[in-house]
Amino acid sequence: MSIPxxxxxxxxxxxLLIGVALFAISRTxxxxxxxxxxxxxxxxxxxxxxxxxxxxxxxxxxVFGFDYSALGIPEAPNSGVADAATRGVRLRTNxxxxxxxxxxxxxxxxxxxxxxxxxxxxxxxxxxxxxAVGTTIHGGMYVGDSLPGNVNANFPAxxxxxxxxxxxxxxxxxxxxxxKDRFEMDTFSxxxxxxxxGFGNQPGIDxxxxxxxxxxxxxxxxxxxxxxxxxDAATGGLQNAGVAQPAGAAGFQWLTIVAEVDPTAxxxxxxxxxxxxxxxxxxxxxxxxxxxxxxxxxxPDVLDDDGDGDDCDDSAGSEDICVNTVDPLAGDVPVxxxxxxxxxxxxxxxxxxxxxxxxxALFDNVLVTQSSTTQPGDFNLDGFVDAADYTTWRDGLGDxxxxxxxxxxxxxxxxxxxxxxxxxxxxxxxxxLILSLAIAPATRRFFFxx
Numbered sequence: 267m268s269i270p271x272x273x274x275x276x277x278x279x280x281x282l283l284i285g286v287a288l289f290a291i292s293r294t295x296x297x298x299x300x301x302x303x304x305x306x307x308x309x310x311x312x313x314x315x316x317x318x319x320x321x322x323x324x325x326x327x328x329v330f331g332f333d334y335s336a337l338g339i340p341e342a343p344n345s346g347v348a349d350a351a352t353r354g355v356r357l358r359t360n361x362x363x364x365x366x367x368x369x370x371x372x373x374x375x376x377x378x379x380x381x382x383x384x385x386x387x388x389x390x391x392x393x394x395x396x397x398a399v400g401t402t403i404h405g406g407m408y409v410g411d412s413l414p415g416n417v418n419a420n421f422p423a424x425x426x427x428x429x430x431x432x433x434x435x436x437x438x439x440x441x442x443x444x445x446k447d448r449f450e451m452d453t454f455s456x457x458x459x460x461x462x463x464g465f466g467n468q469p470g471i472d473x474x475x476x477x478x479x480x481x482x483x484x485x486x487x488x489x490x491x492x493x494x495x496x497x498d499a500a501t502g503g504l505q506n507a508g509v510a511q512p513a514g515a516a517g518f519q520w521l522t523i524v525a526e527v528d529p530t531a532x533x534x535x536x537x538x539x540x541x542x543x544x545x546x547x548x549x550x551x552x553x554x555x556x557x558x559x560x561x562x563x564x565x566p567d568v569l570d571d572d573g574d575g576d577d578c579d580d581s582a583g584s585e586d587i588c589v590n591t592v593d594p595l596a597g598d599v600p601v602x603x604x605x606x607x608x609x610x611x612x613x614x615x616x617x618x619x620x621x622x623x624x625x626x627a628l629f630d631n632v633l634v635t636q637s638s639t640t641q642p643g644d645f646n647l648d649g650f651v652d653a654a655d656y657t658t659w660r661d662g663l664g665d666x667x668x669x670x671x672x673x674x675x676x677x678x679x680x681x682x683x684x685x686x687x688x689x690x691x692x693x694x695x696x697x698x699l700i701l702s703l704a705i706a707p708a709t710r711r712f713f714f715x716x
Contacts, residue, residue, distance in 0.1 A: 297635040298645070298667075300377045304345065305355040305630055306331045315423045315608070316359065316369040325361060326369035326611075332356035334389070334628055338501030342387040342630035343520050343550035354387075354630030359403070360613035361622050368612035370408065370423035371629070379604040381637035384409055384525045386609060386629050390517045392433035393624035394497070394509045402437055405516075405611045405627035406430035409525045409543050410603040412447050421448040423610060426601050427561035429523065429545035430610060435473030435515030437614075442488075442516075443470035444545065444561050446601050451561065456534065458559035460486045471558070473514035489513035491549060491556050505624060522548040526637070529603040533564030539600035540564070563600035607634065643678035645671070651678045 303310045308330045316326035335341075335352035342354060360367040378384075384407065392401045410426030412418075417425060428445040435441055444451040444458065450469035451457045458471060475488045497507035497518050511518045524546045531542040541563040547556045611627045643651040645658040645667065655675055659667050 297383070297637065298662075299633070300382060300636050301373075301375060301632070301634040303632045304349040304353070305632065306350045306353050310373060312355075312371040312373050314369060315372050317367050317420065317422060325367050326357075326359040327361065328358075328369070328371055329356045332628070336504070337391070337624070338504035339389060339391075339628065340520070342389070342628075343522060344385070344387050344631040344633070346631075349631070354628050355609070356626050356628055357405075357609065357611045358622065358626045359611045368421065368423045368610070370608040370610045372423070372606060372608040374606045375634075376605060377636075378409070378607060378634060379529065381528045381530075383527065383635050383637055384607050385631075385633050386523050387520055387631045388523050388609075389520050389628040389630075390431070390433045391505075391624055391626050391628065392517050393621040394507045401434045402432050402615060403611065403613045403625060403627075404430040404432045404437075404443070407523050407525060407545075408445075408608040408610050409527050409606070410529075410541075410601055411606045413600065413602055416447060416599055416601075418448060423608065423612075424448040426606060426608070427525075427527075427541075427543040427603060428608075428610060429525070429558055429561075430612065431516040431521075431547070432473070433515065433517035435512040435517075437473075439472050440470045441473035441514070442558055444559050446561060446563075446599070451559075455565050457562050457565055459557045460559075473512065473516075475514065486556075488556075491554055492516065492519070495519075516547075520550055522550060524548065527603050528637075533562040535562055535565030537564040537566055537600075541600065541603040543603055561601075563603075607632075641678055643671075643675040645675065651675060 301310075312328075312330075314326065314328050331350065331353050332355060333353055334356070339352070341352050345351070355371065357369055357371060359369040386407060388405055388407075390403070390405045392403065395401055406429045408424070408426045408428035412425040424445065424447055426447070430443050430445065432441050440450065452469050453460070453471065460471065460475075471486070471488070473488055473492075475486055492514050494510050494513040495518075497505065497509060497511050500511070500518055501507070507518075526544045526546075527542070529541045531540060533540070533542055542560050544560040545558045547558060548554070549556070609627075609629045609632075641651050643655055645655040645662070656672075659671055659675055663669070
């Protein structure tokens, strides 16, 4: 009996990566900035997409330039010097307490194409309640869009490849979820960085996941990644929570969400559809990075959660693998990985919190960069590092490029992409060329301004 290719994933890979480097999404020398927004206002033209309303209407709302310091929330980790301090966008949903509502701040831009990366700082806030009513909402990010004809009117904001996390770790096996449109990817699909055999078939990772035995296909410790803490201590007592944030849950702390998108990636599954989006979470307090997994268009996610009409094979050795008999194509339809990003919030449980002013998601410091597989210094992406790249650097200095990018160009001058792959050595640009290009002295420093 052969094993499907999308199950052949080393159990320990990419489960919990610890380091101070915030990988390629940061402003590295070879990344070009496509878009950035500190969300102090809506001059970028974000559109609120919601099931029950739009700006100013009941159901969902968004406030740009929201001063979150009034609630004891500290400055977001990736704020720049030119940003208004402690200001971002507050997104709320289900403010009426009746529908299972969702909302997204969506931005469409044709430049979000090719290999690109998105990062955003996110804070999930929840109003503590002894009965745990209205305390569990999910926030996160989508990239791309639904394919034509696949937009569902009941899920208008859930389009593309997405990742969401819940506030208080009270969702069971759905605290950390990957999605294609509205469909929750199952851990058995092979799209997560771990396969959770401990709970059988499930649509995501549990916040109290302590499965650290590689023999079981697991290597993740969410409570260690996000330790418990006192909410009042984290917010200066301004929210009068009186409880602790549960370990492993995403609420009451700044987390940086990262999506690395490759619309042309072949993927690991048996399908022919191209495109992958890898989602990671950075804990800025510890510099730890958790790779949640990769939404993969080549993987048919016929393994859905047990509660939606699945016909499950629970025989010995089946691992509770289920096939959705109600909607056999659930999660199988590929999504478009390009052209749109969305900051997302959803309430799956139709229960308003005890204090609607404390039930929200904050987003700050959106950054979209163009990734490149070409040689560092190839700023015009023509496959060579030459004088034309200096012109591109000079024209984009202070906007797209930094002073440090010049050093990258100089170190790789004359190198084609093929030589970079082979590790070939090439000479640096000659002194006459540097002088002819009127390069500023190396001691001069330009500072990138957000």
